[in-house]
Amino acid sequence: MQVIFLQKLKVLSGSVLVCLLTLSLVIYPKEGVGAAISGLKVFWDIVLPSLLPFFVLSEMMLGMGVVHFLGVLLEPLMRPLFNVPGVGAFALSMGLAAGYPMDAVITGKFRRSGLCTQVEGERLLSFTNTADPLFIFGAVAVGMFGHPELGGILAMAHYIGSFSVGIVFKFYKNRNRSETIQSAETISDTYQAGILRRAVRALLKAHREDGRPFGRLLGDAVKESMSTLLMIGGFIMLFSVIIRMLTVFGFFGILAPILAGILRIFNMDPHLAHAVFYGILEIDLGSMATSRSIAPLVDKAIIASWIIAWSGLCVHGQVASVIHDTDIKMAPYFAARFLHGLFAAIFTWLLMGPLMPVFIHFESHTTVNREFHPLDRIIFSGEQLLVILGILIGLSILIYFHRRYRIIFKGKNSSGF
Secondary structure (H helix, E strand, O other): OHHHHHHHHHHHHHHHHHHHHHHHHHHOHHHHHHHHHHHHHHHHHHHHHHHHHHHHHHHHHHHOOHHHHHHHHHHHHHHHHHOOOOOHHHHHHHHHHHOOOHHHHHHHHHHHHOOOOHHHHHHHHHHHOOOOHHHHHHHHHHHHOOOOOHHHHHHHHHHHHHHHHHHHHOOOOOOOHHHHHHHHHHHHHHHHHOHHHHHHHHHHHHHHHHOOOHHHHHHHHHHHHHHHHHHHHHHHHHHHHHHHHHHHOOHHHHHHHHHHHHHHHOOOOHHHHHHHHHHHHOHHHHHHHHHOOOOOHHHHHHHHHHHHHHOHHHHHHHHHHHOOOOOOOOHHHHHHHHHHHHHHHHHHHHHHHHHHHHHHHHOOOOOOOOOOOHHHHHHHHHHHHHHHHHHHHHHHHHHHHHHHHHHHHHHHHHOOO
């Protein structure tokens, strides 16, 4: 009875919210259209040209078996560290290079293709959901705060916090015995057959099972990528309208005392309450509001770091939309975003302490405007992807050879050699 009541309450509350949003657009059509146009501009100028090449390439690499090849090479690193299959490193790399919600798109494809289990998909989604370096350095540190040196602190806190979440979620539902046995068998096969030979076999097998010729694979990749990106664009426009309507109707005035009280508990400037409000909903608006606040720089950096890690309900909606046809649950994702925000804020506070003298002359609140064209974003993200994948593969191969020769050495000792 309680479950049925909750389901009915969920349906009724959703219906009421949709009706209120529709009514607000009727009352304030000018504000709603303006917000929708702003969201469309962000999607058309930045999101679409920046992410489309990576979406198409990820589809192509998955269909041609390249992702399977990388998965075998990266298994010795990803399995012990995060308890996810080696293909998880591809989602991690693409997420680090291209940003939200690239990792969720790839994780959803992994689950549909059977490259990870439900639990592994939830673990993977917990720590690969990261902002790209160009957003942190270019958009936030330079474009919003006007302090390029702040980008290093925000980036370090963000990525260290993300990896910390991954290590924590390594133990999430780790009592699945069949998964443990399967993982042990996979690692054993890797060391017995040779990592490169097994990687090539995985590539050829995946390409053979896919069976699509190159032309059809390219067409399907473009079609599916455009469909996913249009859905993401719709979410960006929708949340732009929702945020604008919440502002018009004065919801911030209701929540401001509560948010200010929470900030005082953590000994932070209550003027950042409006930034937290916007940051809960959308990452760009929250980061911009933080940079324009009159609060001390340390407090602003901590809140900005929290907002970037939390990523906003707009990104959460995009993630939910791209994994809706899988059995991956959103509850672990929400818990991971909360934990990531907490870790990122703490690491920012720790980093800002010893480095604070460097930022004393940054107390002026001027901003530096700088635009990054889509081609610059693509080049920068591509370079980041190659560097990250190269580092991860190098580490994985080093771990592989270390363990392989250690096993051989132990075997010789036990045989009397």
